[in-house]
Every structure is written in C-alpha cells, then in structure tokens.
Amino acid sequence: MNTPEDPIDAMLREENHYVEDGGFTAQVMKSLPRRRRNWLRPAILLVAMTAGFGLAIRWLPWEKLTPLNASIWHSLDSQHAQLWMPWIVVTLVVASLIWGLVAALQWED
Amino acid sequence: MSFTDADLIARVLSGEDRHAFGELVRRHQSPVRAFLTRMTRGDTHRADDLAQETFLKAWQKLNTFRGDAKFSTWLFGVAFNEFRNAGRARNEIAADDLADPPPESQTAATDASSRLRLDLTEALKRLNSSERAAILLCCQNGLSHEEAAQVLGCPLGTVKTNILRGKETLRRHLSL
Numbered sequence: 001m002n003t004p005e006d007p008i009d010a011m012l013r014e015e016n017h018y019v020e021d022g023g024f025t026a027q028v029m030k031s032l033p034r035r036r037r038n039w040l041r042p043a044i045l046l047v048a049m050t051a052g053f054g055l056a057i058r059w060l061p062w063e064k065l066t067p068l069n070a071s072i073w074h075s076l077d078s079q080h081a082q083l084w085m086p087w088i089v090v091t092l093v094v095a096s097l098i099w100g101l102v103a104a105l106q107w108e109d
Numbered sequence: 110m111s112f113t114d115a116d117l118i119a120r121v122l123s124g125e126d127r128h129a130f131g132e133l134v135r136r137h138q139s140p141v142r143a144f145l146t147r148m149t150r151g152d153t154h155r156a157d158d159l160a161q162e163t164f165l166k167a168w169q170k171l172n173t174f175r176g177d178a179k180f181s182t183w184l185f186g187v188a189f190n191e192f193r194n195a196g197r198a199r200n201e202i203a204a205d206d207l208a209d210p211p212p213e214s215q216t217a218a219t220d221a222s223s224r225l226r227l228d229l230t231e232a233l234k235r236l237n238s239s240e241r242a243a244i245l246l247c248c249q250n251g252l253s254h255e256e257a258a259q260v261l262g263c264p265l266g267t268v269k270t271n272i273l274r275g276k277e278t279l280r281r282h283l284s285l
Contacts, residue, residue, distance in 0.1 A: 008276050008283075011229055012249040019139040019146075024157065028138075028164045029131050 049101045056093050061086045114180040121171055130171075134164050137181055140250055141188050147245050148192050150234045159195060163188040178259060182252060186260040189242060196238070232282040240275035243268050248276075 064086045112120070112132070120129035141163055145156035166187050174183050233241055239261070246257040247268070254272075258265045 006248075006276070008279050009248045011283075012244070015229060016140075016143065016249050019142045021135060021138060024138050024142070024160070025131055025134045028134050028161055031161060031165060032127075032130070032168050 045100065045103070049097055052093075052097050052100070056090075056097065060090050060093060062090075065090065115176065118171060118174065118176075118180065121168075130168060133167075133180070137184055138164075140181065141184055144185065144245055144250065145188055145192060147233060147249075148189075148238065148241060151230065155195075159191050160188065162191045162195075166191065178256065181250075182256045182260060185246060185250070185252070186262075189260055190262075192238075228283055229279070232279045235282060236275045236278055239263075239267075240271045240278070243271040244275040244279070247272055 064082075066083045066087075068087075112129070114133065114136070117129040117133050120126040121133070138160065142156055142160045145159045145163075146153050149155045149159070163184065167184060170187070174180065233244070236244065242261055243257055246252045246260055247254060252260065254265055254268050258268045261268060
C-alpha cells in the first residue's frame, strides 16, 4: 500500500518551475577563461614532423621523379608503374606530413 | 543525437569541444538558479551571480568530477559552496540563523493557490540556510538524503534532522 504523499513535498515539487535561460548560458560562456594550451604534445609532434620532412627530403626518390607533363598521364598503367609510382609515394608522404603538422598546430587541451 | 552528461564532460575534458560545456550549462542552469534564488531568499540578481560563479568553478574543476555521483548532484555541491563562501564573506551565515523572519509579503493574493504559493515562498524564507538547503535538495529536487549530505558536506543525521525541523516550521507557518 502506498503511503500518502507529504503535502509539503507535493507543494515544493509543484513549485519547482523551469527557469528560462534568458541569455544566462551565453553570459557564462563569455566569462569562461580559455583553457591553457598544453604545449608539450604539440611540441613533440612538431619535432617529429620536422624530422619527418628532413627524412623525406633526404630519402624520397626525387631523382626518379619524371617531369609532370602530358606524357605521364598517358603512362598510367601497370607497365609504366616505375614512372608514376615515385609520385604516388612522394604525394602520400608529403600529404601525411602536412596533415600531421596542421593537426599539431590545432591541438588544444 | 543527444549526448549524456558523461559524454559532454568527456568532450570538455578531452579539449575537443568547448561548446559541450555550454550544453551542460543549458541543461542544468534552471535547477541551479532556482536553488540559489531560494537560498538567497528571492534575490534573483545575487542568485544569478552565484550561479555564474558556480558554473565558472565547475569549468575550472571539472577534472575533479569523478563520476561516482550524478553531475547535477556535484553541481549542487559547487553551488552550495559558492553560496556558503559568499555568505561568509558577507558575514551572513551566522546572522542568518539568528535573524528575525523577513516581513510578510504585502502582495495581495487573489486566489487560494497563488496565496498558498506566496505562503510557501514566505515560509521557506523563515528557515535557516541549512534547513532550507536540505528541504530544497531533497523535497524539491529529488536528491536522496545521502546525496544531500554529500552536497552539504554534513553527516546524514544532520540532513534528516534539518529536514524534519524545516518541515515542522513550514507546516506551522502554512497551518497544514
């Protein structure tokens, strides 16, 4: 059997109205201090990226790259893979390094 | 897609989403502001200042939220601390328990329900801050006695006593 609800509890619950935001949240958000950036992880990433660029410049097969002219587009088949494969490797490495660099710069704690 | 409080807190702490905190404020501003308005005996400006301080503290200390209680319970704790500290700074807490009850509201109530509502508001003002906080948390916001004890930083027995005493005063004043 349910016990009858205390009238004080019932009145208090009934009085629990929703308070309209009325710009309160915006005011709180405006007053929040910025979180301090943690430079350690981005710094490590930047060092890694610099090392990556250095290694890429040193080890990528630049001398094997064929000039980017119309002839390379006619040779996009498996028989001429030695012509376009170095370009694919260079493009992938440079793109991933740039992506990593951008991610490191945008890192925020 | 709606995120739980825990999801939003994780997003804030991972640093990927500052606006997740905005969503937490939007969700919890109403109970916190209502609680502080009652605690400040209807001073909505002071209550809003305290509520703003509460959310600022919550932002700064969010990493100390362990998740073993509900976020709303933790937030009430921060709000009550802000109220208590501001009261201490104004030398109000001790005086609060000794002060004469505030004068009756002179507003003319036209019907029984609005009169009762006014009476309840006035009656709540007559409680001391500990009784008022315990009553508001447990009877209005649905916290358990254990949760209220955690929020108010006092023993469970004290919360129960404050609720009993507070309700007795309210009953007397409301002639229930």
